[in-house]
Amino acid sequence: MSKKNKNTEAIKEQVEEVVDTVVEEGQAEEVVENEEVDEVSQLKEDLGKEKDKFLRLFAEFENYKKRTSKERIELFKTASQDVMQAMLPILDDFDRAAKELTKSEDKEMVKGVELIHNKLKETLKNKGLEPVAVAAGDTFNADDHEAITQIPAPSDDLKGKIVDVIEKGYKLGDKVIRFPKVVTGQ
Secondary structure, three states: OHHHHHHHHHHHHHHHHHHHHHHHHHHHHHHHHHHHHHHHHHHHHHHHHHHHHHHOOOOOOOOHHHHHHHHHHHHHHOOHHHHHHHHHHHHHHHHHHHHOOOOOHHHHHHHHHHHHHHHHHHHHHHHHHHEEEOOOOEEEOOOOOOEEEEEEEOOOHHHHHHEEEEEEEEEEOOEEEEEOEEEEEO
16 A cells, blocks of 8 residues: 555544544533433422422311311300200290299299390300291101101191190201200191
């Protein structure tokens, strides 16, 4: 080979080495860029997952606060339920006594007992106790009334209806604590 060919080949080899080096460096840079892009996208994905987790946890905590607040309000509303249930027989006795006292001739005593009776009713009403509205002639509903017995209806229009109210029913707030005891016609 001639000297010229040797130099040309040497130059070609050097050029090839330089090109190979440049290509390898370019690929290395491309790999580094791809790794950086993959790492950034991975970090964004992780951040999205953490944000979602945080939002779900925050929403769950808010629901917990609302639920416990609602339960606490319900507890305060019905906290006196035991006391009210214990007072109901006394209130019934007082109603019967007031009814019998109206037959008395001592009007001052009747007036005094009525004042005490009204004060007791108002105090219990202020604490949330309300009578359940039921009267003779109303339609009987097993969900709202407690039937003690059935009697033959005095008239056809009282069949399946309430004939008499034996014991008043009461509710505390929206909750019925004693259903009215009634006699129904059949």
